[in-house]
Amino acid sequence: MELKQIKGDYTVCRISELSELTQEIQASQFWFFGKTDEELSLVCETALVPKESIEREDGFRAFRIEGTLDFSLTGILSRLSAVLADHGIGIFAVSTFQTDYILVKKENYKKAMEKLIQAGYTFP
Template sequence: MKLKRVGGDFTVCKLSALSDLAGFQQESGFWFLGKTDEELSLVCETSVVPEKTVEREDGFQAFRIEGVLDFSLIGILSKLSAVLADNGIGIFAVSTFQTDYILVKKENYENALKLLDAAGYTII
């Protein structure tokens, strides 16, 4: 399985309302918005974080599982996260219709990719 680096620095934000996105640069290269009955979260490039955030956690870098993942595939994310968890590296995962994105803290990023490479993943 191939893992592709996603360039840039990322931030995970908690917002109070959709109106907090006023002025947000939606044309930026990467952002993901999630809303549940309990919270509103935004993952975006650090350079475009909205002015209004309730909380934010900076310092992430990302990679994605390359290609389109079929919904019948089982355990892909759990196997990746197990390799990293076994080595003390936490993740923040974002899933889209096609694939999964893994964000790790910047200071763990290169080590995470080395560990995954050693576990048989191809890093591109």
């Protein structure tokens, strides 16, 4: 399975209002937003994190599973996360309609790539 590196440094944060999703964030190539009954969560480039964010965790790098993942496919994210967990690498995963994205802390990124390559994944 092919994985693609996403360039940049990312932050996972909590925000208090939708208005914090600035046009600059929305114009960037890679960002995620989630809303539940308990919180508003945002993943974006570290340089674009709203100053008013409630909490934040900086220092992430990202990669994605290449291609479109059919909803009938099972265990893809589970297998990836198991490889990383077996080597003590924590993840923050985000799923979209088409595919999954994995964020790991910058200090673990190279090791994560090495372990995934050893497990048979490729990075073009």
